[in-house]
Amino acid sequence: MIAPGAARRLRLFGLVRKETLQILRDPSSLLIAFVLPVVLLLLFGYGVSLDANNVRVTVVVENPTPEAERFIASFANSPYLEVSVMRHRADAEADLVAGRADGVVVLRADFAARLERLDTAPIQLLLDGTEANTARIVRGYAEGVWSAWARQEAMARGRVASVPVVAEPRIWFNPELRSRNFLVPGLIAIIMTLIGTLLTSLVVAREWERGTMEALIATQTGLVELLAGKLVPYFVLGMLAMTLSVAMAVFQFGVPIRGSIAVLFGVAAVFLIGALAMGLFISTVTRNQFVAGQVAIVSGFLPAFMLSGFVFEIGSMPGWIQVLTHAVAARYFVSTLQTLFLAGTIWPVILPDLGAMALIALVFLSATAARTRKRLD
Amino acid sequence: MTGHAVKPEPLVTIDGVAKRFGGRMALDGLSAVVMPGRVTGLVGPDGAGKTTLIRLIAGLLKPSAGAVTVCGFDSIADGEDVRGVVGYMPQRFGLYEDLTVAENLTLHADLRAVTGGDRAAAFQRLLGFTGLEPFRGRLAGALSGGMKQKLGLACTLIRPPRLLLLDEPSVGVDPLSRRELWRMVYELVDQGIGVLWSTAYLDEAERCQSVMLLNEGRLLHSGDPTDLTRRMEGRSFVMRGLDTAGKRGALAEAQKRPDVVDALIQGRSLRLVMREGASAPVGAGAVEPVRPRFEDAFVSLLRTSGGDHAATGVVPSITATAPAADEGGFPVEAVDLTRRFGDFTAVDRVSFMVRRAEIFGLLGPNGAGKSTTFKMLCGLLPMTSGTARLAGISLAHAPALARARLGYMSQKFSLYPDLSVRQNLDFFAGAYGLAGGVRRAAVARMIDGFGLRPFVGSDAGELPLGFKQRLALACAIMHEPAILFLDEPTSGVDPLTRREFWAHINAMAGQGVTVLVTTHFMDEAEYCDRVGIVYRGAIIAMDSPDALKESARDAGLPDPTLEDAFIRLIERHDRARETA
Amino acid sequence: MWSRLRALIIKELLSVWRDRKSRFVLIVPPLIQLFVFSYAATYDVTNIRIAVLNEDAGAPSRDLIARFEAAPDFARVLHLDDASAIARVIDNRDAVMVVHLGVDFSRRLLAGVPTQAQLVLDGRGSNTAQIVMGYASTIIGDFNRDWAALHKLTGPSAPLIERAWFNPNLLSLWVVVPGLMGILTQVVALVVTALSVARERELGTFDQLLVTPLRPAEILIGKIVPALIIGMAEGTLIVVAALLWFRIPLVGSLALLYLSLFVFLLSIIGVGLFISALSGTQQQAILGAFLFLVPAIILSGFATPIENMPEAIRMLTLGNPLRHFLVIVQGIFLKDLPAELVLASVWPMAVIGTVTLGGAVWLFRNRLR
Incomplete structure (x- = not known):
């Protein structure tokens, strides 16, 4: 007989090795751990951009005059706009309906004449409200171009300071406002949630369904060994996927990393333990892979996507949804990731986030321990 | 560690145990013992409570009343100690199908703290014992049913237990493997280990030195199986020399008679068990008395104790119109x-x-x-x-x-568990192209013929096993197949x-x-x-x-x-x- | 043949409905998603926390700051004392933007010299930064107009008059809810078809089906029609919720919307059957459906505009039925998209549907042989 402590270590080691072998032999878990992150990163890194760079604006010039030409030129000079010129308002409006234009600027036939008379010469900007976000961005661009044009016109006519205050934006951390720079770090939180929660939600349920759990609990294996035996291999898997994702973010997408890498991995470890514990909890409660998978997607993946501030601003959501977001661990991880990548090791942001993640991990771990029984009833 | 004691103490003492699941009593007031150095058979029809009893002994379930003592340890209070002395093989043995034979064994050696030289010796002994040596590197999922059971047994025997619990180890195992399994268990018994073997196959019960016969959560008999068989002396007969039509007629005839407890076709013969005190049967063939089997005693005991959920004499008459006249040749x-x-x-x-x-x-x-x-x-x-x-x-x-x-029925019964009995019948009638009045008539005939009337609205998945089987058969034959x-x-x-x-x-x-x-x-x-x-x-x-x-x-x-x-x-x- | 098909369709609908788990999957997640995500998936930027650092004591600077404080989209305005605080509030995410007015702000303004208002923005959320910057420009623009009027500075008077068509207040909700109609019906139709065959395989009933006189084509139609019915019902539920609960206008033709939904569902069901034919277990079917759904949603234009994607990926989106359906559903809800434009997006879905359904039939025949 060997000492109880040594026996415990031996059991834990055996369980970890078993789980590792199972992971290595199951292509679907490797697919989720390594292929899915790469696909998602590529899609988000290259495919998804919230920056409207190629805004299609149609300028309707009912009466081509030099004034109108100057106006068109200032629009055409903007790097963000793709300008096309039309003579008839009806054609441009049809483009707007068909979604071929994001915005229409209309210079009426009497534009030059009114300008000459120093009368009001209104310029109309029509936006496509079915793309509300793009419309807002188009409005910003159009306003910028318009005010630059107005200043030039004033100077050309020898007047001064018709634009008394000039806004001088300075964007920190991400001066070109590349959405990739904040989407890619946020995406790491989504990937870690997927690996942590979706994969582990299936593993305990699988043991119940296949009857192996009954054989396991009939041995002297303790609760802690049982849970740790599941956590350790998936933790390693998750950290490997994390390393892969960070490497891709930095080397493939050129996202700067301004904070401490050690802190980054430390925070990721805490988050991952929480996500794994949540998956184990789902698995332990449902004991059924089908339901566990569904619950993991609805309660893990989708909130991480929608309610974490990854794409959608939490502060702009209705109050009751903001309350909900506090229970989503990914919310804290996204905030810390964006800070560590783009800003630096800013403890006043990281520490509260870390505390919240640790609390969530603790809650799920103890809930799982409480629900894991060494009996069948 | 274990050996033959002069006067062996019971390994397991079951004292007034009851187990309730929701409103259903799975086990009710059960008292029995399991002795070391012998195989105790746990027999009974499906749903009798065999698995529940085994799980209670393994400490995996908590009794609603009474107590189970294993080697002097209480199954619940001293759960850890019980797990140290018991080897348990669940019904679908918990093998990891994506691990190899050797990896499964290694895991169980780790879990049971068998290390170093002990481990090497155990592996050698068990792989030789089970004949799995050539398959060390094969995935457990790729083994046949019999080899899986042997591997399962090997895993539970890594550290020799004092009590071995086997839950229906011979289901899905062919006769060759079944013989080997028994040989292995006898070897263990010779070393003084106590074995509890649960089974629905009654020829296996005859190989046990002791049996516990369960029905609907109650213990009908406990002790030597020959005690039961002996009671059947003079009641078992064989009617020989019947032709195909004759044996079918004789079977149908016998099942209608009140003095026949059991009738069974064996090749060209009909085996009959008579009610106590009834005279020898007469029939088309030559009748001679035979030595009773445990199965005779089992069937007789269950049928007379009223625990027979599958009707005996009354064969529900499926008045299917005979298939269209022979097309000639072989179907x-x-x-x-x-x-x-x-x-x-x-x-x-x-x-x-x-x-x-x-x-x-x-x-x-x-x-x-x-x-x-x-x-x-x-x-x-x-x-x-x-x-x-x-x-x-x-x-x-x-x-x-x-x-x-053709009509087709498989092992899994292949019913839609979430559909009611009537919905299943309606569907299969439709799938075979029956419509309108013909379909209604076919469905009604099946419901009446198979006695499904009380269950028409129940989900097929919730039916008792016997009725599930009737429904599966009804679904397969409602279009009156020739084959x-x-x-x-x-x-x-x-x-x-x-x-x-x-x-x-x-x-x-x-x-x-x-x-x-x-x-x-x-x-x-x-x-x-x-x-x-x-x-x-x-x-x-x-x-x-x-x-x-x-x-x-x-x-x-x-x-x-x-x-x-x-x-x-x-x-x-x-x-x-x-x-x- | 009709009675066989009818039996299949009834059976399929019953087994989806009577199984507690699949009923749950059909009802609960879509409802949660519809209500939570309709409100959560917002690009509206409101309740912003900003900070101001005003080093100038003049009245004009106080006027400008007051305008920031009064703006409805800014929830809280922090007042900073010195420039070193700017880094702190931005770093710690206490404010998304700091408006910094220098010491000579009023003096320059009164002297008629153009002066600057510095806006420091947190680029960690670039979309938010962009929009907040837009808000600030509008406030400063208004200030300028009033200042010019007050001080009789006449320039060319060519005001930019904006009007957003179809969605005058640019509400995200009006865009998101019709979009969710596409996403949620896609999820439901896909999951129902992807799981149906796998479930029958696990139960053993698939073999039972194959030994009946049902032909493979009939079995497939028996899977397609129920999924269509379920998808249509789900779509109807969302349309009703959009009109009655979310109060979103429906200005286009309902008939065209249903025609498009029908073609869209067929193309998705084809994908579902394809996954189903490939997977042996429900587990694989779930993972397969998931692997299709995530990219399909990302590349649909629901969350981010397709025009921003690189050329290669833009080509890829043409094969995504959801991308075409979103154009239609948002168009019909908000802008009465004319029939010829609807049809222009319907035919690509019809092509995709033909390919996926044809592929599924082919795969089924191959797997059965």
Whole structure:
């Protein structure tokens, strides 16, 4: 007989090795751990951009005059706009309906004449409200171009300071406002949630369904060994996927990393333990892979996507949804990731986030321990 | 650690144990002991509470009343100590199918703290003991049913337990593997280990030194199985020399008689068990008394204790109109059926013909190719070469037309568990193209014929096993097929449910339906008019059960069973292969 | 043949409905998603926390700051004392933007010299930064106009008059809810078809089906029609919720919307059957459906505009049925998209549907042989 402590270590080691072998032999878990992150990163890194760079604006010039030409030129000079010129308002409006234009600027036939008379010469900007976000961005661009044009016109006519205050934006951390720079770090939180929660939600349920759990609990294996035996291999898997994702973010997408890498991995470890514990909890409660998978997607993946501030601003959501977001661990991880990548090791942001993640991990771990029984009833 | 004590103390003491699940009493006021150094059989019909009792002893369930003591430890209070002395193999043994044989063993060695030289010795002993040595590197999922059970046993024996709990270890295991399993268990018993073996197969109960007979959560008998068998002395008879029609008529006749407790077809004979005090039966064939079996006692005990959920005498009459007149020739023709999977030839030029109204069985160990043959015949799997005709229609040319003539029922019963009984019937009627009044009439006939009326609104998944089986059969025959395919129809089913099922099949064969059945279960093969023994992808023998038994008779085996004959034939085949 | 099909369709609908788990999957997640995500998936930027650092004591600077404080989208305005605080509030995410007015702000303004208002923005959320910057420009623009009017500075008077068509207040909700109609019906139709065959395989009933006289084509139609019915019902539920609960206008033709939904569902069901034919277990079917759904949603234009994607990926989106359906559903809800434009997006879905359904039939025949 060997000492109880040594026996415990031996059991834990055996369980970890078993789980590792199972992971290595199951292509679907490797697919989720390594292929899915790469696909998602590529899609988000290259495919998804919230920056409207190629805004299609149609300028309707009912009466081509030099004034109108100057106006068109200032629009055409903007790097963000793709300008096309039309003579008839009806054609441009049809483009707007068909979604071929994001915005229409209309210079009426009497534009030059009114300008000459120093009368009001209104310029109309029509936006496509079915793309509300793009419309807002188009409005910003159009306003910028318009005010630059107005200043030039004033100077050309020898007047001064018709634009008394000039806004001088300075964007920190991400001066070109590349959405990739904040989407890619946020995406790491989504990937870690997927690996942590979706994969582990299936593993305990699988043991119940296949009857192996009954054989396991009939041995002297303790609760802690049982849970740790599941956590350790998936933790390693998750950290490997994390390393892969960070490497891709930095080397493939050129996202700067301004904070401490050690802190980054430390925070990721805490988050991952929480996500794994949540998956184990789902698995332990449902004991059924089908339901566990569904619950993991609805309660893990989708909130991480929608309610974490990854794409959608939490502060702009209705109050009751903001309350909900506090229970989503990914919310804290996204905030810390964006800070560590783009800003630096800013403890006043990281520490509260870390505390919240640790609390969530603790809650799920103890809930799982409480629900894991060494009996069948 | 263990040895023969002079006066052995019981390993397990079950004291007034009850277990309730919700409102249902799974076990009620049970008291019994399990002794070391012997095999104790735990027998009873499905749902009797066998698995619940084993889980209670393993400390996996908490008794609602009473207590279980294992080697002096309370199963709940001293759960950890109990787990240290008990080896437990659940029904579907918890093997990791994606791990190899050696990796499964290593895991269990880790879990039971067997290290170093002990481990190497245990591996060597167990791999030799189970004959798994050549398969160390094979994935557990790729093993046959019998090898899986042996590996499961090896895993529980890594550290020799004082008590071994085996929950239905022989389900899905062919006769050869079953014999080896028993040999292994006897070796353990000789070392003083106590074994509790739960089973629905009653020939196994006869091999136990002691049995616990459970029914509906109550203990009907505890002790030596021969005590029970002895009580049946003078009540068991065999009626010999019946022809096909005669045995079916005699069976139907016998099942209607109040003085017959049990009637069972065995090849060309009919085995009868009479009620206590009844006189010897008379019938078409010669009647002679035979030595009673444990199964006689079991059936008699259950039927007289009123615990028989599957009706005895009354065979629900399915008044199916007899299938359309004979098309001539054989309803089932298989010529040179061959199926290859890559390099592996699963079925090699198998040919046979089945006559109208014949019950034909394909008998063979797991992986011999009988399921593959079967699947090709019902069009579930394309054949590599060969031809098959059903009711004279070629499967290759008119598959839908051929399929319309056959009914199919598989081991899993293949019902929609979330649909009600009536919805299942309605669906299958529709799938076979029955509509309107014809469909309503067919559904009503099945509901009445199979006694499903009380359950029409219940979900099929919630039915008791016997009724599930009736429903599956009803769904398969409501379009009045000329040919019925049965794939391991009663594997793992208790004897009473099996009897009821075969009563239906016999009635249908009597009405002219041709039946093809696969099985690895001897009792089922006894019902067949002819049996083809499938081994290594070929039919190595094909004859009536009686003739097969006759061929195995010699000085050493004056009265061979079908199982003896089966094993003899396979051994003979293997020897011929080796010399060739 | 009709009675066989009818039996299949009834069976399929019953087994989806009577199984507690699949009923749950059909009802609960879509409802949660519809209500939570309709409100959560917002690009509206409101309740912003900003900070101001005003080093100038003049009245004009106080006027400008007051305008920031009064703006409805800014929830809280922090007042900073010195420039070193700017880094702190931005770093710690206490404010998304700091408006910094220098010491000579009023003096320059009164002297008629153009002066600057520095806006420091947190680029960690670039979309938010962009929009907040837009808000600030509008406030400063208003200030300028009033200042010019007050001080009789006349320039060319060519005001930019904006009007957003179809969605005058640019509400995200009006865009998101019709979009969710596409996403949620896609999820439901896909999951129902992807799981149906796998479930029958696990139960063993698939073999039972195959030994009946049902032809493979009939079995497939028996899977397609129920999924269509379920998808249509789900779509109807969302349309009703959009009109009655979310109060979103429906200005286009309902008939065209249903025609498009029908074609869209067929193309998705084809994908579902494809996954189903490939997977042996429900587990694989779930993972397969998931692997299709995530990219399909990302590349649909639901969350981010397709025009921003690189050329290669833009080509890829043409094969995504959801991308075409979103154009239609948002168009019909908000802008009465004319029939010829609807049809221009319907035919690509019809092509995709033909390919996926044809592929599924082919795969089924192959797997059965």
